[in-house]
Amino acid sequence: MSAEAPRVDDHHLAHTDEAAMFERLSRSNLVTTWKWYLGVAVSGAVLLWGLIVFLYMAMVGMGVTGYNRPVFWGLYEASLVFWIGLSHSGTLISAILRLTHATWRAPVLRGAEAMTAFTLMVGGLIPIIHLGRNWRVYYALPYPSSRELWPNMRSPLMWDAMAITTYLIGSLTFLYVGMIPDLALLRDKSAGWRRKFYSALSLGFRGTHAQWRRYHVTSTLFAILIIPVAVSVHSIVSWDFAMAKVPGWHSTIFAPYFVVGAIFSGIAGVVIVMAILRKAFRLESVLTPLHFDNLGKLLCTMTLLWGYFYFTEFLTVWYNRNPEEWEVFSSYAGPYLPLFLTMIVCNFIIPFPMLCLKRVRRSVSLILVPACSIVTGMYAERLLIVIPSLARRNDPFIWANYFPTWVEFSVMAGAAAMFVLLYMLFAKFFPIMAISDIKERLFHTTDRTIGGTTVESIAQVEGEGEAHA
Amino acid sequence: MKHTWAMAIDLDRCTGCGACVVACSAENNVPTVGEVEAGKSRLMQWIRVNRYWEGEFPEAQAIYLPIPCMQCERAPCELVCPVYATYHNEDGLNAMVYNRCIGTRYCANNCPYSVRAFNWYDYKWEKPLDEQLSPDLTVRSRGVMEKCTFCIQRIRRAKETAAEEGREIRDGEVVPACVQTCPPGAMLFGDLADPHSEITRKLKDPRRFRLMEHLGTEPRVVYLKRQKGAGR
Amino acid sequence: MSTVIVGLFEGVETAARGARALQGLSLPAGSVTTISAVPLPDGAVVTDPAPVRFPKIVIAGWFVGAAAGLALTLATYMLYPLVTGGKTIVSVPPTLIITYEVAMLGALLATLFAGGREMGLLRFPPKAIHDPRIHDGKIALCARVEGDEQARLAMDAMKDAGGTDVRPEEGEL
Structure with a gap:
């Protein structure tokens, strides 16, 4: 964004025409196009369909899915891992970039944090969807009752429930607290029911000096706390598999491998969401090729890291040829070859060379190719982790393959539609761009002339967001 | 008195007839799922007879391996249930509480023997087949896991009879349906805690082995190895 | 409820000049603060006397x-x-x-x-001092004063420093 050079004798908070900037950044809140209504209608319809099919499955039984003995877990559980993996976007972008004072983060963080919250809501629903008796899900809650039921804390599924709850609450509050100054801004700029709505949500934030200082400390603390939670969540999701006595699942590398894969797909998801937001809400002036370049570099690193992890996991099994595990890996060349090829091609062969090129990273339309390919490849990877291990259990007599039916596809399409719908509603009613953070960044930025060129210079406030005890 | 129920299966005697499967289904209200569902690998049978081929045709020989629930001492299925629907009961049996089950199917995933069966639907017994349902145990609803119990209802009944008569359970008093039916007498059930029981003697056989022993699950079902030689 | 003198300033330096002028009135600590749309570094205009301990x-x-x-x-x-x-x-x-x-x-x-x-959130006093013009880049300098004499001095100090729309308001700071 071009910043008007401030007068030397006074530092204005306003760098440009503030009203115009507000209009530009809040386009999602101010202008409602027919495309938005169409999007809401379509995703709402798909969500409704998914809901109907889910109810059908619950009424008739899990038999309407493609599950069998021994493949008791399949598309649902792979989707669970996929959605929880996508949720690692916001944590990485927001928390890590905040802590490392990466100055380019401001336009990306709100969209990424919202993605975390909504993917988690979708992912957190799947453990309930996949139950044989969904209507008895409260049996897993630890509260004293006349049924004398109590959950088993030794089950990885209980760890999962705890971790997802903590992460969901944490990421929702992280999103919300980060949004309070922008909600206060919207409150002051709006009228009617919107004013009441934002007044209630901004909780009386005004922007006094003391409030800003404490706000910074609070958001820094959230950033510090949410990172270990994010790491633990995906480790625990991996332990749902790694704790089991299942060849191909029982592996020590699973926890870090899942965390890396989660961040990998999460950044790819952020790239896609940012590209859509940029186009839909005309944010070209804020979301510049620089942001896509930086995200592309991160994505390139994660591609290499993922490739390294996958190779390491594969190599140990390949070399050892433990027959139980080797049968699982052999099936990658059999019925699961399409999944395996999709994974390798989409996760490494396409994205790695593309992301090495600056031309790709700096082009918003070109970077969508590796980003979409990675999201596809990671979905294939999740399926490849869950299914073949079960399809090739220890006893060869019961080996059976699995293919989802229309039921699983419908319910998971409904879950995806739920994410899209939540995101669209969020973008309509909440500030999707972190306006205050963008303003703060502009306030810290000056143009500095070095010789014959002018470069951007950013003032770093010493000890920003740190507590003084 | 504490019991250590165990089962011995002599593979030398097993002919693979499948009578144990039929008897078990009749005793335990196990639904028959029909051809289509069986083709989808969704048999509900609590005991299955694995058939492996040895050698090439025409020298091929079938090996039969009946697999009930192994009632593992260190059962992997029990650990992973989030609601304690499966646990170790006072007899050391791997018990399954249908009413607690919420259907995560994690236990079935964690069973190396894949002996757990999941109720994919609410199965129906057409008239007059509903007349043959055993009143000793429930018909399971859709969405719960079930598996071989070593015919726990027969164990309970024997315990009650023994208590009424003020004595210990006699060896051979408890006989699960599969053992009772087995035409060649390949199966034997008894109490390992009783040093004089038939099964204690039988399991001194050097042919004994347990399935997938390397996994450390310590099954209560012990097999006697099939021997090679003429006439076998 | 107390009387607060509010003045709008164009930039950080002019606001800082206003804050320095208010220091001459020896108001109690914490009674002078800014309201801004962007966080200002501590000490740029006012210094927060209370340590952040939470x-x-x-x-x-x-x-x-x-x-x-x-x-x-x-x-x-x-x-x-x-x-x-x-x-x-x-x-x-x-x-x-x-x-x-x-x-x-x-x-x-x-x-x-x-x-x-x-942060003092979720407390909705009947009248909180606020000025929505901060979102146009203005800095609102606020000083809580006691009595008419102090109010007059504070208003003069802000006006001299270049504050616009300097006025007394009744409300919570």
Whole structure:
């Protein structure tokens, strides 16, 4: 964004025409196009369909899915891992970039944090969807009752429930607290029911000096706390598999491998969401090729890291040829070859060379190719982790393959539609761009002339967001 | 008195007839799922007879391996249930509480023997087949896991009879349906805690082995190895 | 309710000049502050006299959460001593995992509540001093004053420093 050079004798908070900037950044809140209504209608319809099919499955039984003995877990559980993996976007972008004072983060963080919250809501629903008796899900809650039921804390599924709850609450509050100054801004700029709505949500934030200082400390603390939670969540999701006595699942590398894969797909998801937001809400002036370049570099690193992890996991099994595990890996060349090829091609062969090129990273339309390919490849990877291990259990007599039916596809399409719908509603009613953070960044930025060129210079406030005890 | 129920299966005697499967289904209200569902690998049978081929045709020989629930001492299925629907009961049996089950199917995933069966639907017994349902145990609803119990209802009944008569359970008093039916007498059930029981003697056989022993699950079902030689 | 003199300033330097002029009135600590749309570095215009201490509450929240998680697992072991998988009733790794997750939840909630309380959120006084023009890049300098004499002096000081629309307001700062 071009910043008007401030007068030397006074530092204005306003760098440009503030009203115009507000209009530009809040386009999602101010202008409602027919495309938005169409999007809401379509995703709402798909969500409704998914809901109907889910109810059908619950009424008739899990038999309407493609599950069998021994493949008791399949598309649902792979989707669970996929959605929880996508949720690692916001944590990485927001928390890590905040802590490392990466100055380019401001336009990306709100969209990424919202993605975390909504993917988690979708992912957190799947453990309930996949139950044989969904209507008895409260049996897993630890509260004293006349049924004398109590959950088993030794089950990885209980760890999962705890971790997802903590992460969901944490990421929702992280999103919300980060949004309070922008909600206060919207409150002051709006009228009617919107004013009441934002007044209630901004909780009386005004922007006094003391409030800003404490706000910074609070958001820094959230950033510090949410990172270990994010790491633990995906480790625990991996332990749902790694704790089991299942060849191909029982592996020590699973926890870090899942965390890396989660961040990998999460950044790819952020790239896609940012590209859509940029186009839909005309944010070209804020979301510049620089942001896509930086995200592309991160994505390139994660591609290499993922490739390294996958190779390491594969190599140990390949070399050892433990027959139980080797049968699982052999099936990658059999019925699961399409999944395996999709994974390798989409996760490494396409994205790695593309992301090495600056031309790709700096082009918003070109970077969508590796980003979409990675999201596809990671979905294939999740399926490849869950299914073949079960399809090739220890006893060869019961080996059976699995293919989802229309039921699983419908319910998971409904879950995806739920994410899209939540995101669209969020973008309509909440500030999707972190306006205050963008303003703060502009306030810290000056143009500095070095010789014959002018470069951007950013003032770093010493000890920003740190507590003084 | 504490019991250590165990089962011995002599593979030398097993002919693979499948009578144990039929008897078990009749005793335990196990639904028959029909051809289509069986083709989808969704048999509900609590005991299955694995058939492996040895050698090439025409020298091929079938090996039969009946697999009930192994009632593992260190059962992997029990650990992973989030609601304690499966646990170790006072007899050391791997018990399954249908009413607690919420259907995560994690236990079935964690069973190396894949002996757990999941109720994919609410199965129906057409008239007059509903007349043959055993009143000793429930018909399971859709969405719960079930598996071989070593015919726990027969164990309970024997315990009650023994208590009424003020004595210990006699060896051979408890006989699960599969053992009772087995035409060649390949199966034997008894109490390992009783040093004089038939099964204690039988399991001194050097042919004994347990399935997938390397996994450390310590099954209560012990097999006697099939021997090679003429006439076998 | 107290009387607050509010003046709008164009930039940081002019606002700082106004704040320096107000220092001559020797108002009690914490009665001069800015309202701005962008956080200003501490000391740029005013200095926050109160130290930020609430991270300590977060640590306390972590320990409360850890205690709750530990209690939950220990209660499970005591109330439901069911043998599963031939393992001991009390086992350390699951205890650690549950304790960790609940501890982090405690710390996150403590951050939310302590941060919110420290920021003075969720308190809706009948009239809070505010000026929506801060969103156009203005800085509102506010000084809580006692009595007419002080109010007049403060208004003069702000006007001299270049403040516009300097006026007294009744409300909570």
